[in-house]
Amino acid sequence: MSPLRSVDDQLSRMLAAAERVGTETVPTSEATGRILATDLRARFAVPPFTNSAMDGYAVRAADLVEPRTLPVAGDAPAGAAPVRLEPGTALRIMTGAPLPEGADAVVPVEQTDQRPGPGPVPSEVSFSVAAKAGANIRRRGEDVTEGDLVMRAGDRVSAAAIGALLSVGHAELEVTRRLRVAVMATGDELACGGEALAPGSIPDSNGPMLAALVAQWGAEAVLLPASRDSVAEFLAALEGAGEVDLVITTGGVSAGAFEVVRQALTGRGVEFVGVAMQPGKPQGFGAIELGGRRVLVACLPGNPVSVFVSFHVLVRPLLAWMSGAADAATHGMRAVAGHDWTPPRGRTQYAPAVVTQENGRLVARLPHELGAKSHLIASLHLANALVVVPADVDAVAAGDELEVLPVAGFAGGERHGMRRGMRRGMRRGMRRG
Numbered sequence: 001m002s003p004l005r006s007v008d009d010q011l012s013r014m015l016a017a018a019e020r021v022g023t024e025t026v027p028t029s030e031a032t033g034r035i036l037a038t039d040l041r042a043r044f045a046v047p048p049f050t051n052s053a054m055d056g057y058a059v060r061a062a063d064l065v066e067p068r069t070l071p072v073a074g075d076a077p078a079g080a081a082p083v084r085l086e087p088g089t090a091l092r093i094m095t096g097a098p099l100p101e102g103a104d105a106v107v108p109v110e111q112t113d114q115r116p117g118p119g120p121v122p123s124e125v126s127f128s129v130a131a132k133a134g135a136n137i138r139r140r141g142e143d144v145t146e147g148d149l150v151m152r153a154g155d156r157v158s159a160a161a162i163g164a165l166l167s168v169g170h171a172e173l174e175v176t177r178r179l180r181v182a183v184m185a186t187g188d189e190l191a192c193g194g195e196a197l198a199p200g201s202i203p204d205s206n207g208p209m210l211a212a213l214v215a216q217w218g219a220e221a222v223l224l225p226a227s228r229d230s231v232a233e234f235l236a237a238l239e240g241a242g243e244v245d246l247v248i249t250t251g252g253v254s255a256g257a258f259e260v261v262r263q264a265l266t267g268r269g270v271e272f273v274g275v276a277m278q279p280g281k282p283q284g285f286g287a288i289e290l291g292g293r294r295v296l297v298a299c300l301p302g303n304p305v306s307v308f309v310s311f312h313v314l315v316r317p318l319l320a321w322m323s324g325a326a327d328a329a330t331h332g333m334r335a336v337a338g339h340d341w342t343p344p345r346g347r348t349q350y351a352p353a354v355v356t357q358e359n360g361r362l363v364a365r366l367p368h369e370l371g372a373k374s375h376l377i378a379s380l381h382l383a384n385a386l387v388v389v390p391a392d393v394d395a396v397a398a399g400d401e402l403e404v405l406p407v408a409g410f411a412g413g414e415r416h417g418m419r420r421g422m423r424r425g426m427r428r429g430m431r432r433g
């Protein structure tokens, strides 16, 4: 048996075979998930003008060194150029309205004798407090000023980024072209769509799960119908992928007598190797000719947890590289093991784990008491990270510090949705091997 190839080696070969895609311009409002092709600096300051943080009255602090009554000269409306505040007077002002020239403080309406809410402007207002210069004022440019770097090439456009970029004056963005990725599951045992299971058949969870992962990481997913374990059917189904940048298959790559993907693609530009990772050991990768184009193919194993882990460890960095994204899987976050477990020898373990914040540190626990087994798909959704156990570690003990790769948002504090029995198992310390 040939020795296993390291994850780093496999990944660098994959990246070396891939090309970066080109760029295009899209409206910022439609750019969720896209990757910026350029650094972006603020064209507008935020806030663009000094304005009131409260509904209330604009004053000069010097006129209100102690509670008193001031005449109200009118309104300082939102959406108009700043008006002027004459000494010894107040102006009624709304949140976001430009601060009147000469004013240096805003007193909230609750600290006056006026009722909050709609109503005519009063002729005078009695303040129950003194004013402090600068109080309740949002200064022009206190978030960013013109020319400040707001985002970098390679950043992924989040919902918050859309807000930020529009606020600083970028209504259009140059982003990298969205990748198109075809996904195909394989196997005679696969059933679709919740139908009753015939003897020996299982639902196809890999295909739709992979398509969702692809979409979650910003690419367009093309979910092809699952192929049966026939080389001719598989090759014909591949032709249906159309113009894609990458095809991901699952299943049919290991050592069985019927390994459709391995049989169909060996000798056609795809290399099948054992990678020193658990789960996800059998892997195929290469480039094939499809519809007259060179298309990359990543052939993941069939076990569902292996698919999820292979996606995060190998495919996600590949997609990130091709689309110019800076947020590949590797991450310097660390957590302590919440219990003991036994990782495999000689392979880096990427164990799906539930990572929570407890007493100021991150604690990682495996969501199922059987450990990081590659068929435990029904518990996988509980995991928000992969815990990385180096290949030379024989035993993980509670309290050991390990690297974690986030795969979803961390649930702060409370352990949402964890299996009931697991909570008890965790309290017992879960000594298992």
Ligand SMILES: Nc1nc2c(c(=O)[nH]1)N[C@H]1C(S)=C(S)[C@@H](COP(=O)(O)OP(=O)(O)OC[C@H]3O[C@@H](n4cnc5c(N)ncnc54)[C@H](O)[C@@H]3O)O[C@H]1N2
Pocket (backbone or CB within 6 Å): 185, 186, 187, 189, 190, 202, 203, 204, 205, 206, 207, 250, 251, 252, 253, 254, 255, 256, 259, 279, 280, 281, 282, 300, 301, 302, 303, 304, 306, 374
């Ligand atoms: N003699 C050996 N046997 C196996 C080895 C090995 O080295 N020597 N490696 C094991 C490892 S590790 C893995 S991972 C699997 C990979 O197997 P394949 O990629 O060939 O996948 P299949 O045999 O087709 O399926 C494996 C497993 O996954 C289930 N599966 C497949 N497709 C789907 C799907 N779309 N949705 C849900 N579940 C799916 C399938 O029913 C099998 O249970 O090989 C080990 N064996």
Ligand code: MOO
Pocket (backbone or CB within 6 Å): 277, 278, 279, 280, 281, 282, 301, 303, 306, 374
């Ligand atoms: O590598 Mo397999 O994915 O361990 O089960």
